Amino acid sequence: MELSEVEEYMxxxxxxxxxxxxxxxxGRASTSLLDRIQVEYYGTPTPLKSIANVSTPDSxxxxxxxFDASSLGDIERAIGMSDLGLTPNNxxxxxxxxxxxxxxxxRKQLVKMVGKMAEEGKVSIRNIRRDGIDSVRKLEKNSEISEDEASDRQDNIQKLTDNYVKKIDEITKEKEKEILSV
Incomplete structure (x- = not known):
């Protein structure tokens, strides 16, 4: 796995x-709130945005x-069963x-939820780091690169990891600030 690949995955x-x-x-209406909603449409879980027009007339x-009026009940059911905590009116x-x-x-519950999502992102970055370092070790073991080069590559992968974990921390702070602002 090349350094550019590691960075792309991160x-x-x-x-x-x-x-x-x-x-x-x-606290504000946003169509992205419904991005994860899957509606049972003719027996198939379908993203809400592909079977309906979603808009925000006000905040x-x-x-x-x-698009198909017969799916109103299915949409209502999917939103009611979601973790949004919103009651649909048909x-x-x-x-x-x-x-x-x-x-x-x-707000405090949502901040905790954002924290969990951030931790999942950090874990995936650490997994990418592990895979990158494993591939460097494999190259070193097969004598395709020197010990010094392997060490340099591992250092570069660690620097990338630190950088991307910091990015996740930054977007987490932004989101928490957004949630907590009244």
Whole structure:
């Protein structure tokens, strides 16, 4: 595994963590809250955004207009069963989600959830580091690179790891600040 590959995988881990953060409620309506919602559509779990038009008419409402009106009940059920903690309102044509202001207790729960997501991102970066270092050790064992070169490569992989873990810490602090600001 080359250093550029290690860096690419670590960038993807940070991007995946950022996408997970986008699905966490911050008190404002955002269509990205529904990114993880899967709707049972004709027996197949389908991403909500591929069977409905999702929009935010104002800062405290999300509207979901299905392309197929018969899927309204399925959409409502999927949102009700999700971990969003929102109650869908169905008016026969579209589903409305009112985003209530967050309580202090709920904000603290969301910060904990963001912390867990951040830790998952850091673990994936550490796994990438382990794989990179293992491949360097294998090259050294097979006498394809010298001991000094192996040591340099391992140092570079560790520097990348530290850098990307720091990036996850930065986006975590940003998200926590966003959640805690009233």
């Amino acid at each position: 960038q993807k881990a940070v991007q995946a963590t950022q996408r997970n953060f986008n699905t966490v409620r911050t 405290s409402t999300i509207t979901i207009q299905p 008016d026969g044509k579209l589903v409305r989600l009112n985003i209530p202001p967050l309580t202090e207790e709920r």
